[in-house]
Amino acid sequence: MSVQVNSxxxxxxxxxxxxxxxxxxxxxxxxxxxxxxKAMSEPGTILTADLTDKTxxxxxxxxxxxxxxxxxxxxxxxxxxxxxxxxxxVSNLRFHCQCPMVxxxxxxxxxxxxxxxxPELKTLNWGNSEYPDQSTTLIVQVEAITNQVQDSDExxxxxxxxxxxxxxxxxxxxxxxxxxxLVNSRKRFPxxxxxxxxxxxxxxxxxxxxxIKPSDNEDGIRNTTQQEAN
Amino acid sequence: MTMSEQQSKSARxxxxxxxxxxxxxxxxxxxxxxxxxxxxxxxxxxxxGLTMMRGRVGGxxxxxxxxxxxxxxxxxxxASGSLGVSYVAGRNKAHALTAALADALLQDRDYQxxxxxxxxxxxxxxxxxxxxxxxxxxSATKVDFFTLVRGED
Amino acid sequence: MYVAVKGGEKAIDNAHALMREQRRGDTAIAxxxxxxxxxxxxxxxxxxxxxxxxxxxxxxxxALKQAxxxxxxxxxxxxxxxxxxxxxxxxxxxxxxxxxxERRISGTFKDLPGGQVLGSTYDYTHRLLDFAxxxxxxxxxxxxxxxxxxxxxxxxxxxxxxVGVPQFPSEARTETKTSDKLEACPRVLELLNQEGLIxxxxxxxxxxxxxxxxxxxxxxxxxxxAVRLQNLIRxxxxxxxxxxxxxxxxxxxxxxxxxxxxxxxxxVELVPEELGxxxxxxxxxxxxxxxxxxxxxxxxxxxxxxxxYGIAMGRAERKAMSVALVERALxxxxxxxxxxxxxxxxxxVLSHTDCVSANGFVSHLxxxxxxxxxxxxxxxxxxxxxASEASAQPSEDKADTAGEKI
Numbered sequence: 103m104s105v106q107v108n109s110x111x112x113x114x115x116x117x118x119x120x121x122x123x124x125x126x127x128x129x130x131x132x133x134x135x136x137x138x139x140k141a142m143s144e145p146g147t148i149l150t151a152d153l154t155d156k157t158x159x160x161x162x163x164x165x166x167x168x169x170x171x172x173x174x175x176x177x178x179x180x181x182x183x184x185x186x187x188x189x190x191x192v193s194n195l196r197f198h199c200q201c202p203m204v205x206x207x208x209x210x211x212x213x214x215x216x217x218x219x220x221p222e223l224k225t226l227n228w229g230n231s232e233y234p235d236q237s238t239t240l241i242v243q244v245e246a247i248t249n250q251v252q253d254s255d256e257x258x259x260x261x262x263x264x265x266x267x268x269x270x271x272x273x274x275x276x277x278x279x280x281x282x283x284l285v286n287s288r289k290r291f292p293x294x295x296x297x298x299x300x301x302x303x304x305x306x307x308x309x310x311x312x313x314i315k316p317s318d319n320e321d322g323i324r325n326t327t328q329q330e331a332n
Numbered sequence: 333m334t335m336s337e338q339q340s341k342s343a344r345x346x347x348x349x350x351x352x353x354x355x356x357x358x359x360x361x362x363x364x365x366x367x368x369x370x371x372x373x374x375x376x377x378x379x380x381g382l383t384m385m386r387g388r389v390g391g392x393x394x395x396x397x398x399x400x401x402x403x404x405x406x407x408x409x410x411a412s413g414s415l416g417v418s419y420v421a422g423r424n425k426a427h428a429l430t431a432a433l434a435d436a437l438l439q440d441r442d443y444q445x446x447x448x449x450x451x452x453x454x455x456x457x458x459x460x461x462x463x464x465x466x467x468x469x470x471s472a473t474k475v476d477f478f479t480l481v482r483g484e485d
Numbered sequence: 486m487y488v489a490v491k492g493g494e495k496a497i498d499n500a501h502a503l504m505r506e507q508r509r510g511d512t513a514i515a516x517x518x519x520x521x522x523x524x525x526x527x528x529x530x531x532x533x534x535x536x537x538x539x540x541x542x543x544x545x546x547x548a549l550k551q552a553x554x555x556x557x558x559x560x561x562x563x564x565x566x567x568x569x570x571x572x573x574x575x576x577x578x579x580x581x582x583x584x585x586x587e588r589r590i591s592g593t594f595k596d597l598p599g600g601q602v603l604g605s606t607y608d609y610t611h612r613l614l615d616f617a618x619x620x621x622x623x624x625x626x627x628x629x630x631x632x633x634x635x636x637x638x639x640x641x642x643x644x645x646x647x648v649g650v651p652q653f654p655s656e657a658r659t660e661t662k663t664s665d666k667l668e669a670c671p672r673v674l675e676l677l678n679q680e681g682l683i684x685x686x687x688x689x690x691x692x693x694x695x696x697x698x699x700x701x702x703x704x705x706x707x708x709x710x711a712v713r714l715q716n717l718i719r720x721x722x723x724x725x726x727x728x729x730x731x732x733x734x735x736x737x738x739x740x741x742x743x744x745x746x747x748x749x750x751x752x753v754e755l756v757p758e759e760l761g762x763x764x765x766x767x768x769x770x771x772x773x774x775x776x777x778x779x780x781x782x783x784x785x786x787x788x789x790x791x792x793x794y795g796i797a798m799g800r801a802e803r804k805a806m807s808v809a810l811v812e813r814a815l816x817x818x819x820x821x822x823x824x825x826x827x828x829x830x831x832x833x834v835l836s837h838t839d840c841v842s843a844n845g846f847v848s849h850l851x852x853x854x855x856x857x858x859x860x861x862x863x864x865x866x867x868x869x870x871x872a873s874e875a876s877a878q879p880s881e882d883k884a885d886t887a888g889e890k891i
Contacts, residue, residue: 114759115760127376127571174572175572175574175575196759381570382572383753384700387579387796388579389686390775390792391672393794395578397700401576407759417757471665473603
């Protein structure tokens with residue numbers, strides 16, 4: 103018997119935990135890909151991904167569908183501790199995507215995390231000046247996402263490519279430190295991390311090209327125009 | 333891994349191999365003759381894709397990527413809960429579905445003996461016969477060049 | 486000044502219709518089926534699979550039919566199709582030692598364990614056109630090729646009586662061993678390895694390194710051996726054949742021995758995530774070639790033979806040999822040999838092996854370059870005008886300035 107070289111994450115997938123993925127793998131993945139593309143090109147625009155009935159473990163619909171669409175044998179995946187410890191999640195991701203799992207966020211092409219288990223932003227791969235595209239894409243499951251930011255102390259005002267003037271966005275449950283790091287990460291553009299926030303069947307993207315300003319007075323950065331945006 | 337797990341693994345490897353390599357038409361004929369129609373749910377509908385075939389430099393050295401090949405895979409779950417999977421070279425979805433169903437049923441003790449006898453054994457016999465025929469043809473082209481010193485083998 | 490061209494849709498539609506008509510040929514002649522191409526032009530199919538880099542004889546046959554038999558066009562079609570398919574991971578490395586031998590020969594040892602198995606080959610044919618094949622559909626009536634080798638061992642006297650066994654001249658059968666079984670065929674070069682006369686294909690205890698995949702990451706120079714090999718295997722057969730010819734004729738320090746050539750079916754295994762153990766998914770026909778080259782030794786190593794390795798999909802001996810020759814030539818640098826010739830230059834060889842890239846770049850010249858050309862035209866006119874004005878002017882230092890004007 104030949105020696106195995108594909109042994110990145112051996113250990114059995116639990117076949118009793120496997121559930122169906124997309125009903126139509128090709129068409130459904132194309133639909134979700136189109137959503138992610140639109141979300142990335144129009145940052146802050148909330149889209150719905152609702153093609154599956156059941157999701158494995160703690161994954162919500164939109165993050166599960168993004169995984170089915172974007173993860174494959176050539177993408178290294180980092181999962182936040184709760185997800186990584188859940189056989190249902192790991193088995194189904196490995197079965198449907200064949201994605202190798204990594205234990206260091208810096209090695210990951212995609213990091214999939216719960217909002218309260220986010221890795222420090224600096225521990226992810228920000229790409230390099232030759233290949234800024236080789237950075238980690240961070241997918242975060244949050245409680246809720248909304249474009250209504252008036253009464254939120256977690257609101258952002260987004261500007262930049264794909265946004266005509268500005269757009270409000272609030273992703274509930276992100277730690278303060280992460281929000282601060284994300285704002286500061288823009289200084290290193292074109293290096294950085296592209297984010298997708300997933301709440302139930304909704305998703306919204308925040309690529310590194312989008313400028314973020316807190317919509318309240320948090321951190322002393324005052325945004326004066328956000329009120330008109332909504 | 334216990335001894336029996338090891339045995340059942342290699343038994344499963346064996347039938348998966350026969351199901352994958354069997355001639356598509358022969359597989360369908362044998363399967364239909366069995367007239368089994370199990371209830372099942374798709375975990376993965378038959379899907380055509382590629383796998384990158386690897387080789388080893390010099391046959392035994394470092395691995396390298398040789399080129400891709402088409403294959404079709406499928407996964408089904410029976411009402412009993414057992415999961416059947418198939419990975420079959422080529423692009424025949426019906427073949428992949430039948431192989432996955434057979435794999436699921438073969439894990440079920442109630443079906444195992446019958447399927448081994450009526451599906452796997454005849455298909456394997458065909459594979460063995462085809463291999464023997466190829467070998468005989470090749471063997472007929474084996475040459476002894478004239479040589480002065482050669483021991484009898 | 487020309488402007489960019491628009492339109493031509495109708496003309497293009499008609500051109501495609503004409504192409505389809507010419508591809509079909511005379512409709513009084515039965516249409517060729519994909520299955521016929523697969524069965525009866527298998528070597529053309531193998532070439533398309535190799536350079537298309539997808540093992541699927543039916544798709545390669547379809548591509549050949551669609552491309553009117555133009556292999557480069559067919560390869561392009563297959564490459565285009567493969568981009569539409571998802572990748573289900575990587576197989577385990579195939580074990581060619583376990584190949585079901587169909588053909589196996591060695592140019593280095595006359596007698597070797599397992600013997601020399603000629604298999605199906607054109608090698609001993611006389612290259613005389615077989616007009617019997619013109620006899621439509623009745624190949625059984627055709628006279629078989631006069632089989633022969635340089636020792637005159639094989640004869641054939643297929644008479645009109647044994648029409649039913651066209652594949653096997655009865656004489657040949659009795660001349661060879663009567664057994665229907667082949668003995669085990671260990672690798673020929675391992676015989677040399679046992680004496681330590683040839684480099685090992687891997688050091689003892691060396692761990693597997695996951696090879697980079699050039700369909701996923703572009704080639705960087707210098708490229709590792711695995712990447713070079715992947716590139717060569719999908720490279721243009723004609724280009725590689727010519728390069729290997731050049732390297733043997735003196736443009737490269739390579740005149741090796743064919744240590745072993747083998748063709749046959751090899752089992753392919755992969756390890757599905759849900760199983761965690763390897764399963765067989767099918768068998769593929771492969772041709773493998775190992776070349777033995779001289780090596781004069783270095784400070785660290787005593788003189789020994791080195792290897793060049795080639796492998797190809799299907800029955801593709803010329804390709805496997807060419808890959809092995811060029812593969813060895815490209816090892817010059819890592820073996821501390823002088824790099825004097827293009828055949829030893831990775832960037833020269835590997836950047837130009839791909840027939841789809843090469844064809845694309847050459848073909849792009851057919852695209853409108855009207856504006857580019859117009860500007861060149863203007864320039865030439867201007868230069869000529871300036872030159873003729875200068876020559877019309879009588880000048881004492883004309884000879885010195887003529888060069889500068891141009």
